[in-house]
Amino acid sequence: MCGVVGVVAQSGVSQTLYDALTILQHRGQDAAGMMIYGGGRFNQRKGNGFVRDVFRQHHMEHLIGDLGVGHCRYPTAGSSSPALAQPFYVNSPYGIALAHNGNLVNAEDLKREVFREDLRHINTDSDSEVMLNVFAHELQKVGKLTPTPSDIFHAVKGLHRRCSGGYAVVAMIADYGIVGFRDPHGIRPLVYGRRETSTGPEYMIASESVALRSQGFECIADVAPGQAVFIERSGAIHIEQCSHDVAHTPCIFEYVYFARPDSIIDDISVYKARLRMGEKLAEKIMRLYPDHDIDVVIPIPDSSRVSAQVLAHNMNLKFREGLIKNRYIGRTFIMPGQSMRKKSVRQKLNAIELEFQDKNVLLVDDSIVRGTTCNEIIQMAREAGAKKVYFASAAPPVRYPNVYGIDMPSVDELIAHNKTVEQIGFEIGADWLVYQDLEDLVDAAREGNPAIENFDCAVFDGKYVTGDVDQDYLEQLNTRRNDQAQAEESNGFSTVPDEASVVDLYNDNS
Numbered sequence: 001m002c003g004v005v006g007v008v009a010q011s012g013v014s015q016t017l018y019d020a021l022t023i024l025q026h027r028g029q030d031a032a033g034m035m036i037y038g039g040g041r042f043n044q045r046k047g048n049g050f051v052r053d054v055f056r057q058h059h060m061e062h063l064i065g066d067l068g069v070g071h072c073r074y075p076t077a078g079s080s081s082p083a084l085a086q087p088f089y090v091n092s093p094y095g096i097a098l099a100h101n102g103n104l105v106n107a108e109d110l111k112r113e114v115f116r117e118d119l120r121h122i123n124t125d126s127d128s129e130v131m132l133n134v135f136a137h138e139l140q141k142v143g144k145l146t147p148t149p150s151d152i153f154h155a156v157k158g159l160h161r162r163c164s165g166g167y168a169v170v171a172m173i174a175d176y177g178i179v180g181f182r183d184p185h186g187i188r189p190l191v192y193g194r195r196e197t198s199t200g201p202e203y204m205i206a207s208e209s210v211a212l213r214s215q216g217f218e219c220i221a222d223v224a225p226g227q228a229v230f231i232e233r234s235g236a237i238h239i240e241q242c243s244h245d246v247a248h249t250p251c252i253f254e255y256v257y258f259a260r261p262d263s264i265i266d267d268i269s270v271y272k273a274r275l276r277m278g279e280k281l282a283e284k285i286m287r288l289y290p291d292h293d294i295d296v297v298i299p300i301p302d303s304s305r306v307s308a309q310v311l312a313h314n315m316n317l318k319f320r321e322g323l324i325k326n327r328y329i330g331r332t333f334i335m336p337g338q339s340m341r342k343k344s345v346r347q348k349l350n351a352i353e354l355e356f357q358d359k360n361v362l363l364v365d366d367s368i369v370r371g372t373t374c375n376e377i378i379q380m381a382r383e384a385g386a387k388k389v390y391f392a393s394a395a396p397p398v399r400y401p402n403v404y405g406i407d408m409p410s411v412d413e414l415i416a417h418n419k420t421v422e423q424i425g426f427e428i429g430a431d432w433l434v435y436q437d438l439e440d441l442v443d444a445a446r447e448g449n450p451a452i453e454n455f456d457c458a459v460f461d462g463k464y465v466t467g468d469v470d471q472d473y474l475e476q477l478n479t480r481r482n483d484q485a486q487a488e489e490s491n492g493f494s495t496v497p498d499e500a501s502v503v504d505l506y507n508d509n510s
Contacts, residue, residue, distance in 0.1 A: 001258050001406050002086075002101040003027035003072040004190075005206040006170035006178040008231045010199040012038075014063035017070040020204065020211040021051045026260060027101070027207060028074035031085035035097040037174050038065020042095060046071075046085040067233055069172045071099035075407065083124050087172075088132045090120075093140040094147065095174030100128035101207055102167035102188040102405035105469055110134060110162065127165075135159050135171060147176060149230050149238040156181050156228040160243040164466050166251065166404030166456075168223070170205050177232040180205035184243040185465050186225030187251050187404045187456050189265045193217035194237075203231045208263040222266050224248075249465045252455040253406060255445045256395045257303050257366045268448030271306060274366075276444035277394045278307035281364075281436050282314040285392065288434060294390060295359040298322035300366075300377060301349070307394040308364035317362070322355035322384075323377070345376040356384035367395035368435075369408065371415030374428040382429075391430040396438045397421070400462040401477055403469055408459055410478045 003024030007013040017034045032054040033046020045059045051072060055063075071086035087097040104110065107127035114120045114130060118137040122129055138158030142151040156179065166187030170180045182190045192205040193212040204217045212219050223229055226243030250266050261271040285292065296318045299308035302325065312319035326348050355361075361381055368374055374391060381389045397416035402408035411417050416424055425433030438460050446452055458464045 001027050001074045002099075003207045003211075004069070004099040004101050004168060004170045005071075005204065005211055006069040006099070006172060006180060007067070007202070007204050008178050008233060008235065009066045009202040010197055010235075011066060012064060013066055013068040014060050016204070016215055017068050018051065018055055018060065019215055020206055021070045021072050023211045023214050023260075024072055024207055025051055027258065028072040030075050031073040031082070032071065033073075033085045033087055033099075034063065034068055034070035035087045035089060035172065036063045036065035036068035037095075037097075037172060038067070040175075042089065042097060042174065044087075044089070044097075046082075046087070048082050048085065067172055067178065069097055069099045069170045069178065081124075084126050086126075086128055088126070088129045090132055090136045093136065094176065096132065096136050096139070096171055098128065098132040098135065098169060098171040100131055100167055100169050101190075102165060102183065103127060103403060104131060104163055104165040104167065105403050105464075105466060105473065106164045113162075131159070131163060131167065131169065132171070134162055135169075138162075139173075147173070149232070149240075152176075152179055152230050153228055153238075153240040153242055156242040160184060160226060164468055166466075168207060175233065177230060178203075178205065179228055179230045180223055181228035181242065182223045182225055184226040184246045185249045185456065186222075186246075186266065187249065187465070189250065189254060189259070190223040191219055191265075192221065192223060192229050192231075193219040201235045203235070203237065205229060205231070208259055208265065210260050210263045219264070247454070247465070248452055249454045249456045250452065251404065251406075252441065252445055252457050253367075253395075253402070253459065256441070258406070261303075261306055266449055266452060268445055268452075273445045273448055274303075274306035274394070275310050276447055277436060277441060278310035278364075279314055280440035280444055281307060281392055281394055281434070282311040284437065284440070285311075285362075285434055286315065289432070292390075293360050293388070294362045296320050296322070296355065297362045297364060298355065298381075299364050300373075301325040304364050304366040304394060307366070311364060311392070320352075320355045322352050322361070322381075323349045324352060325349055345373050346380075349377065349380065351380050351384040353384040356381050356386040359386055360388040360390070361386045362390045362392060363430075364392045364394065366393070367398060368393050368415060368424070368428070369398050370413055371424070371428050374430075378429045388431045389429070391425070391428065391433045393433075393435045395441060396435050396460045397424065398459045400459050401474060402459050403464060403473070403477060404456065404458075404466075406459070411474070412478070 005020040032051045035044045087099040104127040120133045139155035168188035168190035195217045226246040230238045255273040297312035299305040
């Protein structure tokens with residue numbers, strides 16, 4: 001999961017991009033970057049770390065231009081090489097910089113195709129670089145010195161035909177403008193908006209509406225599935241549907257965990273969706289445990305807080321902030337390696353003993369993925385004096401890997417894979433465990449926009465909406481994503497594939 005943003009302005013865009021990336025920091029903490037066009041050239045800065053660490057004052061002074069794209073990266077394959085920081089760039093045709101949120105499921109086939117047929121070289125193992133070269137090739141086939149909006153939309157159509165997976169993209173074409181587009185299923189979010197200035201209108205395309213509103217942009221609309229929005233450097237805006245084989249199925253995990261609660265995605269308030277999740281979870285607990293002895297409800301900060309508050313209210317229970325979060329520790333979900341995640345939980349959270357002492361506590365979390373965090377927090381609650389510790393998840397059991405841009409780990413590391421709820425509860429150390437029902441989760445999101453009939457719920461039900469994810473692909477994904485592979489990759493550094501990868505990529509006999 002990553003954050004992307006593109007801005008077309010009447011003056012310098014570096015500060016607007018910086019502020020927007022800071023707002024989108026929750027979507028990726030591994031790396032950040034921006035590329036700006038001005039004075040006939042691209043100006044770039046990117047690197048590993050938080051936005052505030054990558055961009056210093058002396059960097060900002062050199063990021064000059066009125067057209068730009070930015071990215072904050074969350075690695076979906078465990079690698080944190082600086083070479084993978086975005087945006088990526090190619091100089092032909094025209095000069096194109098691209099930032100991508102999501103994951104292509106046919107990236108390996110595309111790498112070979114790009115090399116053998118498009119005659120383009122891929123320098124990293126990033127599917128975003130593959131997508132950039134596909135887009136560049138499709139645009140180059142137009143063969144014009146000056147591309148029209150129709151030409152750019154034609155290139156997006158070609159990309160849709162070749163790429164499969166979840167993707168939300170902003171791309172800057174030197175001296176012409178910025179194009180934003182979304183996969184035909186609308187799995188990953190993308191929204192665009194406008195603000196008026198004394199010198200004329202300015203536009204922003206970003207992953208979440210909160211990035212626009214924070215900078216004074218009025219949201220116009222979500223980019224529709226398969227749609228592209230092109231904004232010329234002059235401020236003229238063009239919109240075209242570039243894929244007609246669409247089936248709107250946004251990722252439901254955006255509403256559960258990733259998106260900020262103050263965002264609206266596909267006309268659904270993330271905050272309201274989480275409220276409804278809490279309401280439905282309260283109903284289930286009352287149905288399963290009508291004679292419960294819960295004394296207090298405590299959320300695991302931060303994304304579960306909204307659901308926990310309404311759950312406590314509907315069950316007429318006390319709601320207390322019993323766990324205090326250290327804001328300077330990154331999201332443990334993102335961190336590679338069980339030992340690193342386990343250590344980080346104790347650094348990240350601290351219990352207020354008075355809220356646990358001699359009480360039966362219901363802990364509420366947004367979801368349970370590996371179970372490492374849950375186990376550590378339950379131990380922490382018992383050490384703080386809790387008599388009993390119950391656990392509720394606002395999402396159903398995560399039993400399958402995600403292939404569309406969320407680094408859900410190796411299937412063997414998913415605590416719910418091939419386990420009953422009772423087995424999971426025992427493993428995390430809870431006195432009892434309750435999960436949200438999938439039907440209730442979908443209803444909680446859909447109530448915000450009944451026009452969306454289905455969501456991408458693959459991590460819960462194993463149904464992959466692009467229809468081209470088979471067991472062979474999942475087994476390869478399992479190999480790449482297991483913690484041992486991630487640890488080995490993070491201990492080394494390379495900007496190009498290793499020798500075996502090069503042979504596999506370029507050899508017709510591979």
